[in-house]
Amino acid sequence: MIYNKVVLEPAYRQAQAYLLEPMIAIHKAHLIMLHQQGLIDKADAGFIASALLDLNLDRFLNSTYTGEFEDLFFEMEHELLSAAGDTAGNLHIGRSRNDMGIALYRMVLRDKILEVIESALILHKALLAFAAEHVDTIYIALTHTQQAQPTTIAHYISAAAYILERDIKRFKNAYDTCNVSSLGAAALTTSGYPLDRELVAELLGFAGLIENSYDAVSAADYAGEAAAASQLASANAGRFVQDLLQWCTQEFGVLRLADDFVQISSIMPQKRNPVGLEHARSLLSSCIGNAQTVFTLLHNTPYGDIVDTEDDMQPYIWKSLETLSSVYRLLAAIISTASVDRVTVYRRAKNSFATVTELADTLVRIEGLSFRKAHEIVGEVVGYVAKEGHSVRGVTLQALNDASVKAVGRKLRLTEMQLQRALDPEHFVRIRSLRGGPSSQEVMRALKEQALNRQGFEEWHDEKLGAIRSTVLQLDHILVSYLPVV
Known part of the structure; x- marks a missing residue:
């Protein structure tokens, strides 16, 4: 039958793989609740409990779908009825599929x-x-x-x-x-x-x-x-x-x-x-x-x-x-x-233009320029150096002074030492110590928090x-x- 092949058999295998143990747990919790609510007496509860405890899980796990039962639920119910008699039918009191x-x-x-x-x-x-x-x-x-x-x-x-x-x-x-x-x-x-929904929830x-x-x-x-x-x-x-x-x-x-x-x-x-x-x-x-x-x-x-x-x-x-x-x-x-590869990544950072944001920031601090004007000066120098095929090492104090004269009409007070420090990737990272920044102290703090x-x-x-x-x-x-x- 095509419906069995397309729908019921795959669903049966799915239930075997995932639903078997939770299904039995639900049976057990429901039985306990029925007994505690006085809907099943202790003798009948004992018959059903014995059948549940004796269920052969391996048999269900290794069985194949035959079509005799619609699904695993009805097959398990059949097993319980066979073991405990008609009393097991009361396990379905007050519940539905x-x-x-x-x-x-x-x-x-x-x-x-x-x-x-x-x-x-x-x-x-x-x-x-x-x-x-x-x-x-x-x-x-x-x-x-x-x-x-x-x-x-x-x-x-x-x-x-x-x-x-x-x-x-x-x-x-x-x-x-x-x-x-x-x-x-x-x-x-x-x-x-008179079911006790809270009890069943707690038991499971x-x-x-x-x-x-x-x-x-x-x-x-x-x-x-x-x-x-x-x-x-x-x-x-x-x-x-x-x-x-x-x-x-x-x-x-x-x-x-x-x-x-x-x-x-x-x-x-x-x-x-x-x-x-x-x-x-x-x-x-x-x-x-x-x-x-x-x-x-x-x-x-x-x-x-x-x-x-x-x-x-x-x-x-x-x-x-x-x-x-x-x-x-x-x-x-x-x-x-x-x-x-620590050496490669550091060398790349050392030779790149990635630090020039800090150079612009440095001009703001030392020269009192607006950031936009500092950005203009540094951007002009970087554009020229890159066009000539050089690395960041081609950014010289002379080139910056020439761009500054063009932009603001004067040379910079920036020294060679200040220039080199501004272009140093280690300095760049070290001073970015705001919360969430990359400085080592801040990252270590964050890692401890994350731990x-x-x-x-x-x-x-x-x-x-x-x-x-x-x-x-x-x-x-x-x-x-x-x-x-x-």
């Missing part, structure tokens, strides 16, 4: 978000360690793809780490939106049974409830929020990777990757292709594509329980987050083993992960108490 399915998706998604945050923190740690090694490694930063001003490798890497921190915050927000329970909403309008590690039952089974913006966070994080990482790839070119000669992350050419012996970064770049594009599919599936769909936003949409956000998590770990390994930020993220992550893991043990502990004493 609707509220249960949304809870399953939210449980899987919250795990994926925690995974990507953990991987992001690994990359964040690698970035800060790399930056700490290069606080004094001066290189020329670019704007509009052209040489702009001297800064340090650490200053650049610290910027990338700050962006990553904001991505982590967005994932934290997505986690908070996701980690609320739909259970108790039933099909759409809750139930006439949810932070609270989706208050409105219609909202609980219909909304999918929680997945959209995670997809938006994944898209933006992937775009941010992609821009960073593109810079690293540029740094790896022989023309730039800034970065050298470890041998594990390069490949040779089958014909050109000199090649060291930075394929680790190339794969990272393309995989990040796939993250964006998969996340965009989430929005495409959300677009113009009816507001209600519907497979567009459930069975068919969920795998795309899971895949986006899984891939992003892997890329973060790949980048962490690449950064941790890469080296920088503390990471510590806070790690503590949050460990707390959330620990709370979820403890629910599994708690559920089994309670169920065991229902079993008859032998």
Whole structure:
């Protein structure tokens, strides 16, 4: 049957891979709540608990779709009925596939978000360690793809780490939106049974409830929020990777990757292709594509329980987050083993015109000129020197005086020593010590702050992960108490 082949069988395999354990956890939590609310007596609860605890997960994980059951849920229900008899049918009191399915998706998604945050923190740690090694490694930063001003490798890497921190915050927000329970909403309008929605949410590690039952089974913006966070994080990482790839070119000669992350050419012996970064770049594009599919599936769909936003949409956000998590770990390994050609990048900075902003600033300080007039004088000299094919070393005091006479009618008081200091990239970086600047003291301060930020993220992550893991043990502990004493 074509419907089975195209729809049901892939959905079954998807459920095997992602939904099995959360499905069993929901069964257990719902059973505990039904018993505590007096809807199932202890004897029946014991029969069902025994069947749940004895479920053979490997059988479900390794089974193939036969079409005998519509999906994994009904196959598991059949197993429970076979083990506990008709009593197991009461496990579905007060609930629906609707509220249960949304809870399953939210449980899987919250795990994926925690995974990507953990991987992001690994990359964040690698970035800060790399930056700490290069606080004094001066290189020329670019704007509009052209040489702009001297800064340090650490200053650049610290910027990338700050962006990553904001991505982590967005994932934290997505986690908070996701980690609320739909259970108790039933099909759409809750139930006439006296269910305890709060208890079930607590047993499963949810932070609270989706208050409105219609909202609980219909909304999918929680997945959209995670997809938006994944898209933006992937775009941010992609821009960073593109810079690293540029740094790896022989023309730039800034970065050298470890041998594990390069490949040779089958014909050109000199090649060291930075394929680790190339794969990272393309995989990040796939993250964006998969996340965009989430929005495409959300677009113009009816507001209600519907497979567009459930069975068919969920795998795309899971895949986006899984891939992003892997890329973060790949980048962490690449950064941790890469080296920088400090001599080349410093020589380039020393010989470039990237420091002449400071020369204009110096004329303002010493000569009392307006910045625009100082900019005019320096710009004329730089234009002439560059046209003659010289480096910044061709900027002489005589040339500056000639331009000054032309611009303001007098020579400069600037000395040769002051000129050379103004053109020194180390001096350029050192005096830019404002908060957020590239001076070594300021960058070190920022790196310490970022390390503390990471510590806070790690503590949050460990707390959330620990709370979820403890629910599994708690559920089994309670169920065991229902079993008859032998």
